Amino acid sequence: xxxxxxxxxxxxxxxxxxxxxxxxxxxxxxxxxxxxxxxxxxxxxxxxxxxxxxxxxxxxxxxxxxxxxxxxxxxxxxxxxxxxxxxxxxxxxxxxxxxxxxxxxxxxxxxxxxxxxxxxxxxxxxxxxxxxxxxxxxxxxxxxxxxxxxxxxxxxxxxxxxxxxxxxxxxxxxxxxxxxxxxxxxxxxxxxxx
Amino acid sequence: xxxxxxxxxxxxxxxxxxxxxxxxxxxxxxxxxxxxxxxxxxxxxxxxxxxxxxxxxxxxxxxxxxxxxxxxxxxxxxxxxxxxxxxxxxxxxxxxxxxxxxxxxxxxxxxxxxxxxxxxxxxxxxxxxxxxxxxxxxxxxxxxxxxxxxxxxxxxxxxxxxxxxxxxxxxxxxxxxxxxxxxxxxx
Numbered sequence: 001x002x003x004x005x006x007x008x009x010x011x012x013x014x015x016x017x018x019x020x021x022x023x024x025x026x027x028x029x030x031x032x033x034x035x036x037x038x039x040x041x042x043x044x045x046x047x048x049x050x051x052x053x054x055x056x057x058x059x060x061x062x063x064x065x066x067x068x069x070x071x072x073x074x075x076x077x078x079x080x081x082x083x084x085x086x087x088x089x090x091x092x093x094x095x096x097x098x099x100x101x102x103x104x105x106x107x108x109x110x111x112x113x114x115x116x117x118x119x120x121x122x123x124x125x126x127x128x129x130x131x132x133x134x135x136x137x138x139x140x141x142x143x144x145x146x147x148x149x150x151x152x153x154x155x156x157x158x159x160x161x162x163x164x165x166x167x168x169x170x171x172x173x174x175x176x177x178x179x180x181x182x183x184x185x186x187x188x189x190x191x192x193x194x
Numbered sequence: 195x196x197x198x199x200x201x202x203x204x205x206x207x208x209x210x211x212x213x214x215x216x217x218x219x220x221x222x223x224x225x226x227x228x229x230x231x232x233x234x235x236x237x238x239x240x241x242x243x244x245x246x247x248x249x250x251x252x253x254x255x256x257x258x259x260x261x262x263x264x265x266x267x268x269x270x271x272x273x274x275x276x277x278x279x280x281x282x283x284x285x286x287x288x289x290x291x292x293x294x295x296x297x298x299x300x301x302x303x304x305x306x307x308x309x310x311x312x313x314x315x316x317x318x319x320x321x322x323x324x325x326x327x328x329x330x331x332x333x334x335x336x337x338x339x340x341x342x343x344x345x346x347x348x349x350x351x352x353x354x355x356x357x358x359x360x361x362x363x364x365x366x367x368x369x370x371x372x373x374x375x376x377x378x379x380x381x
Contacts, residue, residue, distance in 0.1 A: 043286070044283075097355050161365045163323075163347055163365070164345075164369060168283070
């Protein structure tokens with residue numbers, strides 16, 4: 001049955017919100033000064049960014065969302081005080097093939113391991129499959145990011161590709177693991193829960 | 195020193211944007227060619243627009259290494275091949291190739307160009323690995339890539355949709371040490 005009463009952007013402890021160009025650059029700038037966060041979420045070389053640089057990135061993100069229509073970006077907020085705790089996105093959507101890539105991260109170390117990532121992923125998948133009507137989503141994870149590997153496995157993603165030694169960090173080589181989840185598989189999980 | 199640009203059937207070269215645009219405008223009209231090589235919708239572009247696209251991408255030469263492919267026997271322009279370095283820090287690099295002229299399919303020209311571009315990647319760009327993706331229905335490409343030494347690394351289920359039919363994409367990679375061993379170049 002069509003259920004439009006259940007809000008797409010509200011979960012138990014968190015919610016999705018838009019970018020706040022006034023207050024968020026300061027907070028995200030702090031995250032970028034945490035090399036661990038950067039290396040869990042990004043394949044680019046870690047580099048600290050000033051609030052001004054973060055603000056520029058936000059503008060580029062909203063420009064891309066508006067003009068290319070293949071990026072869906074959300075800020076993750078704590079429901080208790082609306083503070084920014086992370087970001088979640090569906091990117092590189094191919095409309096003709098019905099697929100896209102998902103990525104999410106919780107910024108501050110004290111907000112990790114509290115289940116916020118699971119709640120954010122639940123919302124992100126409902127959005128990808130129930131609102132964008134994608135056929136499948138892909139998540140690409142460095143093999144050293146054990147938290148992310150566990151999260152996607154928990155949500156029933158299948159490991160599809162293992163790009164051998166694709167990453168070089170701290171003088172070691174790591175595989176880049178690519179997970180896939182199909183709309184049909186997700187829907188079956190929802191029915192099982194219902 | 196090796197001749198980086200000359201294989202046994204083809205050579206790698208650069209073309210004027212005019213010449214290349216003319217060739218691509220013709221190849222683009224072969225939708226089988228497009229559906230083998232790409233996953234975006236087949237589209238018909240004017241020669242003028244293609245020339246502008248070629249000129250635009252020529253601006254990014256620090257990450258993108260593109261070549262045209264010409265036959266050695268009669269110097270005919272038959273396709274293009276290139277490497278795109280997504281990240282120098284991880285040496286993450288994507289390979290793309292298309293033989294636009296269908297008269298040269300299945301005759302070893304593409305594989306010869308593949309050998310040249312992989313060699314270029316490993317001994318001129320000093321890459322650590324090269325990646326590529328292909329449609330599961332492109333059997334000829336898969337055989338060619340295997341011949342050159344690419345190994346199967348995974349499959350994305352139902353990534354593409356054409357003519358109402360879902361198909362997988364395949365992903366392959368070759369590591370520097372694998373290529374060096376194959377060439378007898380390991381110390």
